[in-house]
Amino acid sequence: MIKLPPQLTDPLPAAFYPNSAPLPFSRADFGPDFHWGAAAAAYQTEGAWQHQGKGPSIWDDFTRRKGTIRRNEHGRVAADFYNRYETDLDLAQGMGLTDFRFSAAWSRVLPEGVGAVNRRGLDFYDRLVDACLERDLSPWLTLYHWDLPSALQARGGWTSRNIVGWFSEYAQIMARRLGDRVQNWAVLNEPMVFVGAGHLLGVHAPGRRHLGAFLSAAHHATLAQAEGGRALRAILPDSASIGTTFSCSYLTPHRPGNGNDEAATRRADALLNRFFVEPTLGLGYPVAELPALRWLLERYIKPGDEQRMKFDFDFWGVQNYTREVVRFSPWLPLQWATLVPAKQRGVPYTDMGWEVFPESIFQMLKQFGAYPNAPRLVVTESGSAFPDVSTNGRVHDSARRAYLQAAIGQVLRAQREGVDVGGYFSWSLTDNFEWAEGYGPRFGLIHVDYETQERIVKDSGLWYRDFLGGQVVRAGNEAHQTISEPSQPTKF
Known part of the structure; x- marks a missing residue:
């Protein structure tokens, strides 16, 4: 849950609105071509883990190990999106979204990672794309969101140079089948996370802790990122907008003016924010x-x-949730830096332990937009995990609603300062399996009861609907207007 120091007891604290996010504002301020959406990922939502020919992934394997996931949870059912995607898309349409970002499970399409295509798996994504278009939701397809086929992990996974070719083959299959209807493609989701957490820290699949594994996987992911883009463009030379996504955090030194901390911050920035961006340029x-x-x-x-x-690339996906404060550390080679947890700093933080700092989005849009020849930026993930309070069929999540408002304001702030930013996707459409944290943290605009799979649009989702319908966000208490009653059912 959100933890507030004694001086911040307002449930909608001013900390959500630092440094003059532009108020008032409305959807119209972003321009008519701005993309408004929410995002999801295959392993986190689909379930149906052995359904209709799907092969296992490294996350199926990783979640079987005792102690890797809180409460030993797994994604075998998750939010059951595989069977309930039409319901979820109906809710997305009802919120007024114009776009929906999702990923494909590589092992659902290619159970062995290469070779024979599982037609029933590919047919699912065919139906999903059509269902999006039927609801006037533009589909944004991410090729890889961390769920590598187990068969490829057995052959070295990301530490094998062969993965560049394996991934290119998979990208071509997806482009040939869906490229006539999918315009927006993201090649990789946050390579620094799946490489770093999975191969250096060992807290994500495949659970390795080895510097050599991290570096080889990182280099091969960099090559696959570009090669995947080329594979898509070769098949879709004129119709596709091709991007990739980067995790990032605005970094500040623990002791401003301290030489060691300042240098540590520059090193951490090089590793966490620049490592996968600069090779593409x-x-x-x-x-x-x-x-x-x-x-x-x-x-x-x-x-x-x-x-x-x-x-x-035609666009970069900027995926930002927080800032990090960096301190020099002589015990951590490579970057000689450590991150100071928000809890130790006495600042508001979320269920993930991340500082509540929406201004980080503005800072990272400015940083990425400053590169010469940088493409258009799209915020492809932005969100917050806070506890939900359910009362009489409504889910009240005032802190998440405030974060969403503030984050969107920071995007407009960047746009007004000249950054070419063309969209905002909230993470996530529904609550889902949150990797090593299991089902505890909830990021969704839609609440999911994991026992019954009942859906309820939260207050944050209702606010998003009202904002997309033209509601103006104003300063002070007026920024948190009473949400209008739903004009259509919001419970499924």
Whole structure:
């Protein structure tokens, strides 16, 4: 739950609105072509883990290990999106969304990762795309959101250079089947997270803790990111908008003006925010700030790789949830830095332990938008996990509603300062399986009762509907207007 220091007891604290987010504002301020959506991911929502020929993924394997997931939970049913996608899309349409971002499960399409296509699995995504279009929801398809086929992990997974070809084959299959209707494609979801948490920290699948595994997986993900883009463009040269997504956090030093902390912050920024971005622009890896990378990567980089890492993306997906405060640490090689938890700093934080700091979105949009030749930016994930309070068929989530308002205000702030940002996707459409945290943290605009699979649109989702319908966000208490009663059923 949100933890507030004694001086911040208002359930909608001013901390949500730092540094003059532009108030009042409305949807019209963003322009007529701005994309408004919510996002989801296959393993976190679909369930149907062995249904109709689907092969196992590394997350199916990882969740079987005792102690890897809180309460030993798993995604075998999750939010049952595989069977309930039409209901969820009806709710998305009812909220006035214009776009829906989702991922495909690689092992649902290719149970062995390569080779024979599972037609029934591919047919599901065919039906899902059609269902989006029937509801005037533009589908945004992410090719890879962390659920690598187990069969490919057995052959080395991301630490094998062969994965570049495996992934390219998968991308081509998806483009050929769905490219006539899907315009917006994201190649990878947050490579620093699935590489770092999965191969260095061991807290995500496949659960490895090895610097060499991290570096080889990171380099191969960089190559696959560009190669996947080329595979899509070769098949869809004129019709597709091709992007990829990056996790990022606005970083500040623990002690401003302290040389060690300032240097640690620059190193952390190079690793966490720049590592996968700059190779796409032909800038290579940020070895100036992280010189240890140079000799460590020498064993994995082959002649011609720096050119192969480049790709002219049409958009970058910016995925931001918080800022991080960085302190020098002599015990952590490579970046010599550690992150100071929000709880230790006495600031508001969410169920994930992340500081409530919507301004981080503005700062990262400015940082990414400052690159020469940067493409259009889209906020493809932004959200917050707070406890829900259910009363008389309504789910009251005032802190999440306040965060959503503030985050959207920070996007407009960046846009008004000249950043080319073209969309905002809330994470997530529904509550879902939150990886190592299990089903505890809830990010959804739609509440899911995991025992009954009942859906209830939360107050945050109702506010999003009203905002997209033209409601103006105003300063002070007026920013939190009474939500109008639903004009259509919001419980399923």
